[in-house]
Amino acid sequence: MLKRLWLIFAQTVTVCAGVGLAVVLWEHFHGSPDAASLPVMRESGTVLSYSEAVKKAAPAVVNIYTTQAVEEDEDTAGTNPAGIPRSSGATPLGSGVVVSRNGFILTNNHVIEDLTDISVALHDGREFQARRMGIDPETDLALLKVDAQDLSPIEFGSSDTLEVGDVVLAIGNPFNVGQTVTMGIVSALGRHSLGLNSFEDFIQTDAAINRGNSGGALINSSGQLIGINTAIFSPDMNAGTSVGIGFAIPTRLVNEVLPALMKSGRVRRGYLGLVPQALTPEIADKLKLGGRQGVLVAVVKKDAAAWASGIREGDLITSVDGQPVTDVAAMMRQVSAIKPGRTVEVMFYRGGKKWRTQVTLQERPPLKGK
Structure with a gap:
């Protein structure tokens, strides 16, 4: 009985080895299919x-x-x-x-x-x-x-x-x-x-x-x-x-x-009436802002909402309407999304001190010639 089982086992191993050798030889002479070269198939098979x-x-x-x-x-x-x-x-x-x-x-x-x-x-x-x-x-x-x-x-x-x-x-x-x-x-x-x-x-x-x-x-x-x-x-x-x-x-x-x-x-957009400027590391060091994040005020229009609310050139705006200000583009999108006539809180730094003010947004004027 043991001899018969051993013969069956030996034959099985021989057959498997033969199949494995055939696969190896086929891949050697015909090349193994690269997965990247196979067509990508949908579930439908196309x-x-x-x-x-x-x-x-x-x-x-x-x-x-x-x-x-x-x-x-x-x-x-x-x-x-x-x-x-x-x-x-x-x-x-x-x-x-x-x-x-x-x-x-x-x-x-x-x-x-x-x-x-x-x-x-x-x-x-x-x-x-x-x-x-x-x-x-x-x-x-x-x-x-x-x-x-x-x-x-x-x-x-x-x-x-x-x-x-x-x-x-x-x-x-x-x-x-x-x-x-x-x-x-x-x-x-x-x-x-x-x-x-x-x-x-x-x-x-x-x-x-x-x-x-x-x-x-x-x-x-x-x-x-x-x-x-x-x-x-x-x-x-x-x-x-x-x-x-x-x-x-x-x-x-x-x-x-x-x-x-x-x-x-x-489109009616909110408007502060100022020109923002990106805060670079060089400017931050010069103004001794201590690693604070925000947007600098480069220009304030004197007939605009920001001026009436006390914001001046050189201020560092850090938040508008409770939302942190991170960069110029983000602040413009943030302010423009607020309905004109609404009053929002603006946080800013001036002379190393933190200030807050209320600004009633105007409507952003159309581009010239539009």
Whole structure:
């Protein structure tokens, strides 16, 4: 009995060894499959694709054009592409995103700035004259309206949940070639101090954004809007070609501006009436601030709320309305989000002593010429 068991065991080991040797020899001569080279599969068993996300979002992205005389760039003049009407005199402007079933379309202010004749070509080929319903030059957002019903509005996603490395898709009408989708990742979050807008909190992406993409959609892999494509960095800014550094306005900021544009055509923001300055380590040492955090007051306008409340140049503001002040951009966003006419407490340091005052915010004046 023991001899028979030993024979069975020995045969089993021999077979396993033979199988193992065969696998080793196969991998040696044919190469072991690299996991990175294998197709990424969905649960459905098909190769990974973002087509469902595009099908979901693309019907909400429109082309914006005008028949009004505008100065054209030599690189785009004379094109006769798909995507906008081929009627004589039609000039492409950019892209837009349908945000309601009854015809509201969001775009960039710089796309339609100073124009009175604005037209929209929908994804399904329909064309409409558009009315300007509101603009916000300080975020470079604008709202149009077309007389149409049962449109396909885009689904909003949350830009607050984005992380660097997330896959994103840009949809628009670059160089007027027709609706185009490009893919990339989130390269950075919270980009500001670029000198583009008064209020900046950009998503940076390497998804190709070119001239004509402005006002179009930046979507996540679920087909939800997470940004409005707005600007690029390019060594040759006149050409407007992508080098992998594009910027989009996040939906967090869009959600702050869009309701106001729909309601009244403009955004009312709180205003202290001062010019803030970043606190650098060198300035902090010079003023002997002892490691305190805050924003310096560079200029105070004498007809503004801050002056009337006793705030002066050289003060270090540390909190507004109970919220700590960390940097210039954050303080501007914080103050602008407060309704004009409301009284808030401002904490600041002067001469090494801590002070507090009550400030009744004014309405932030519009940009000159707007």
